[in-house]
Amino acid sequence: MSLAAEAFVSQIAAAEPWPENATLYQPLKEDQILLSDSASSLAVQTFLRMCGLPVLVSCRANAEYMSPSGKVPFIQVGNQVVSELGPIVQFTKAKGHSLSDGLDDVQRAEMKAYMELVNNMLLTAELYIQWCDDYTATEISRPRYSSPYSWPLNHILAYQKQWEVRRKMNVIGWSGKSLEQVYEDVSQCCQALSQRLGTQPYFFNKQPTELDALVFGHLFTILTTQLTNDELAEKVKSYTNLLSFCHRIEHTYFKDRGRINAA
Amino acid sequence: MEKPYRLMGQASTDFWNPLRRALGTLPALKTREEGSISQPSKIIIHLRKQKYNADYDLSAKEGADTLAFVSLLEEKLLPALIYTLWIDSKNYVDVTRCWYAENISFPLNFLLPNRMHCQQLEKLRLMRGDPVLEPGEQLEKELCRDAFECMTLLSQRLGSQKFFFGDSPSSLDAYVFAHLAPLLKIKLPNGKLQQHLNSLNNLQQYCTNILALYFPSDARETPGRKIHAQPDSSDLDNEPHKRRNQILSVLFAVGAMLGYAILTGIVTIKRERPQLKNSGHDDGDEEDED
Numbered sequence: 001m002s003l004a005a006e007a008f009v010s011q012i013a014a015a016e017p018w019p020e021n022a023t024l025y026q027p028l029k030e031d032q033i034l035l036s037d038s039a040s041s042l043a044v045q046t047f048l049r050m051c052g053l054p055v056l057v058s059c060r061a062n063a064e065y066m067s068p069s070g071k072v073p074f075i076q077v078g079n080q081v082v083s084e085l086g087p088i089v090q091f092t093k094a095k096g097h098s099l100s101d102g103l104d105d106v107q108r109a110e111m112k113a114y115m116e117l118v119n120n121m122l123l124t125a126e127l128y129i130q131w132c133d134d135y136t137a138t139e140i141s142r143p144r145y146s147s148p149y150s151w152p153l154n155h156i157l158a159y160q161k162q163w164e165v166r167r168k169m170n171v172i173g174w175s176g177k178s179l180e181q182v183y184e185d186v187s188q189c190c191q192a193l194s195q196r197l198g199t200q201p202y203f204f205n206k207q208p209t210e211l212d213a214l215v216f217g218h219l220f221t222i223l224t225t226q227l228t229n230d231e232l233a234e235k236v237k238s239y240t241n242l243l244s245f246c247h248r249i250e251h252t253y254f255k256d257r258g259r260i261n262a263a
Numbered sequence: 264m265e266k267p268y269r270l271m272g273q274a275s276t277d278f279w280n281p282l283r284r285a286l287g288t289l290p291a292l293k294t295r296e297e298g299s300i301s302q303p304s305k306i307i308i309h310l311r312k313q314k315y316n317a318d319y320d321l322s323a324k325e326g327a328d329t330l331a332f333v334s335l336l337e338e339k340l341l342p343a344l345i346y347t348l349w350i351d352s353k354n355y356v357d358v359t360r361c362w363y364a365e366n367i368s369f370p371l372n373f374l375l376p377n378r379m380h381c382q383q384l385e386k387l388r389l390m391r392g393d394p395v396l397e398p399g400e401q402l403e404k405e406l407c408r409d410a411f412e413c414m415t416l417l418s419q420r421l422g423s424q425k426f427f428f429g430d431s432p433s434s435l436d437a438y439v440f441a442h443l444a445p446l447l448k449i450k451l452p453n454g455k456l457q458q459h460l461n462s463l464n465n466l467q468q469y470c471t472n473i474l475a476l477y478f479p480s481d482a483r484e485t486p487g488r489k490i491h492a493q494p495d496s497s498d499l500d501n502e503p504h505k506r507r508n509q510i511l512s513v514l515f516a517v518g519a520m521l522g523y524a525i526l527t528g529i530v531t532i533k534r535e536r537p538q539l540k541n542s543g544h545d546d547g548d549e550e551d552e553d
Contacts, residue, residue: 069392070392070393071392105419106419106420106422108416108419109416109417109419109420110328110331110420112335112412112416113328113331113332113334113335113416113420114331116331116334116335116337116338116339117330117331117334117335119334119338120334120337120338121330121334164394167389168389168390168392171385171386171389171390172389172390188330189330191327192326192327192330192331193327195323195324195326195327196324196327196328196331198324
């Protein structure tokens, strides 16, 4: 979103309370959504639940194209449409709901840094495994991504997406990595998160913040998504405090829905 | 990238070789055992194998914080740096392109800077996930906003400490210094990032401190490049090469024009034949004899 539009949206947002019919849009849950998008969507849903804000989840095949930034998920609140966790956090803050107000400057700096760590390492690793590992791309990613479309559009869109992700990996220096190195990076990231969490219930002691939502979204999705092998999930499972963290959040914020159905 | 070596008391390696950059392999560390290593993370791993480790004394949590803040730098500050140095038209034309062109030999000085500019724009587009991203005020404002936030967060985390984790430097200090020092030292026409950095006193002091400790020779010299807007001074700097290039290009042009003229017949060269006069005399003699 451009800066001027963002300022305008913030002003409008501050004026109106959170409506009951706020909707979150994501790709089709059963057939289409991939690991990375599912993780991002769960992170946003968790954040909104932590804030106590009601949201309806709506699955659309063209959610990616409906989104203002091209990334999912995005939420529609009244007349405004906001995508991705960062802008959504700012949007809810403008409406007077924030999870990180109680943090001091140093803690806020650490929170933002750890959120970037998750985006930089975990999300990139998920994208790598989905699109740069040939076996996973052929068996899972391309068929799922293109499932709503008919031939030949399905092939074109799937290969286009794969090519775009591979180019990005090339630019950020991940294309030279092997799958084992990527798993090793995931393990390193989980180790950092585990050390930061320690024995506390949440990352910043007693109160959850958007960092907790983001970490939960990614870790829970990794643990519950069936890929071509279990190595990614095993990396996460080796950190027991992260496992209990995920159970705790699922139990606290999602108990009304029973078990969350991940893709 | 000299930073980790400096931190560990090693002599610095000369990494200025734009031809290697043309092949995309800077920074590059040449070692006896493993040849050339080019990515910063691999270089650090190699140094650790040689038992040079700036993070040895860090606790587990500090190690985790290092990873997190490095990610913050790469996601929030690096795009703005790339934009400021390579994409912003004023900075690129006045500073970066001149700087590279002056230090690269003919004929690559015409090709490489522009190629690098295109590569950096492509990199920015892919990092932002927007294939039709165009440089402009809008993009600049968004990138600057993220970079200002990042610098403010770093300043808040640093506080009044000498280094990020106490009194001795670590690899996080190397990363932060490497990203902030160019902003501090290069004089850019469009310097919004510099202004913000200068407003954060502790970060400015931190960079100056590291510069004095680990790069004393560079700190003593005139820092960075002072770029003058007038073309005269840059002409004076380049005087000998410029004159030589001018003469060579004039000679080449004249030679090309002459060659074209001769080949197309505009100019013909007629040779005088002195034998005609001699044969005329001989005929006359023969007639006389007859």
